[in-house]
Amino acid sequence: MIEVLTPGFHTTVQDLGRTGYRHLGVSVSGALDRQALILANSLVGNPDNAAGLELTAGTFELKFYRDAWFTLTGANYEIKIGSREIWHGWRNNIKAGETLSLRGPKSGMRAYLAIDGGIDVPLYLGSRSTLTAAELGGHQGRALKVGDRISLGNKLSISKPIGAVQRGYSNEIRALPGPEMAQFTQQSRKVFWSSQWQLSNDSNRMGARLTGEVLDLTQELNLNSHAVMPGSIQVPPSGQPIVLLADGQTTGGYPKIATVIEADLWKLAQTRPGEQLQFIHVSPNQAEDANYEWQQYFYRLQRSIDANS
Structure with missing residues (x-):
């Protein structure tokens, strides 16, 4: 068991998300930086989909009630057991009664704490992920707070x-061009691909809100609500793009100018408000190649971990 002493800004239980329920209006949820969670789980011997903790900035402190191995990946936090400093991205041992302190991040935005055996909260629709907007999954459907005690596997x-x-x-x-890309003016299409977009303070797990030059349609569109997914880039009447993320809605009626490829969604999880990003036009084949590169990276990583464990 672990006990939360200091909860951080927004810390939730997340695995790789719940699939198969979007037609019922249930968001996939799960880690915003899936690669970081998979890496953390691999290092402590857990299955890829084991639940861990997603930390979003601030100081986070845990007391452990059993000996455990843990690792922290993603955003670069200062890590201490008592007064002893620990390396980021390494598997480390902590003893029952000791306190783990995480402060930061120095770079990046979200970190992932995996503990051997995983976070043991009840499954909800096949996942342990927290969806705070619906108050379901995770630990009581909410972000962690002081005094929470959570079981481990x-x-x-x-x-x-x-x-x-x-x-x-x-x-x-x-990103790939979206289904309504052609409905935007030629100038707006050029601006979309060439601009440095700034991440807004209003961003959250539902969507990354971007600020920059206004994107204009050639004419007003009246779209029926239709399916959207993480990575869809919608443009509301303000003309400022929104990239849907793991907790985003399952349907929407705004025009979609583009879609972030799966292999790069994690970058939005690690971009801080105020930082800039730029979209790069790729083809479907290039998107598939990028996803394959990630799969090969984790395959080589797992082989290396197995050989050195």
């Missing part, structure tokens, strides 16, 4: 520390 047999180098962050985010 069975302790795993691990013998030594091991670490992994995370792939570098870039503010270039690859």
Whole structure:
């Protein structure tokens, strides 16, 4: 068991999300930076989909009630057990009664804490992920607060520390043209691909709101509500794009100018408000190649972890 001593700004239980319920209006949820959670789980011997904690800025402190192995990936936090500093991205051991302190982040936006055995909260529609807007999943359907006690899965047999180098962050985010791209003026299409967009303070797990030059349609569109998904880039009447994320709605009626490829969605999770990003036009084949590169990265990583554990 673990106990929350300091909850951070917004810390939730997340796995890789719940699938198969979008037709019922249930968002997929799950880690915004899926790659970071998978890496953290791999390092402590958990399945890829084991539940961990997603931290969004601030100081987070946990007391452990059993010996455990843990790792922190994603955003670069200062990590301490008591007064002892710990390396980011490494598997480390903590003893029952000790306190883990995480402060930051120094870079990035969201970090992922995986503990051997995983976070053991009830499954809801096949997932342990928290969807705070609907108050379901995770720990009581909400962000963690002081005094929360959360069960852990069975302790795993691990013998030594091991670490992994995370792939570098870039503010270039690859995207495919959306179904309504042609409905925007030629100038707006040019602006969309060439601009440095700034992430707004109003961004959250539902969507990354961007600010920059206004995007205009050639004429007013009256679209029926239709299916949208994480990565869809909608343009509301304000002309400022919104990239839908894991907790985003399942239907929408705004025109979609583009879609972020799956392999780059994690970058939006690690972009801070005020930072800039640029969309890069790619083809469907290039999007598939990028996803394959990620799969190969994790395959090589898992082989390395297995060989050194």
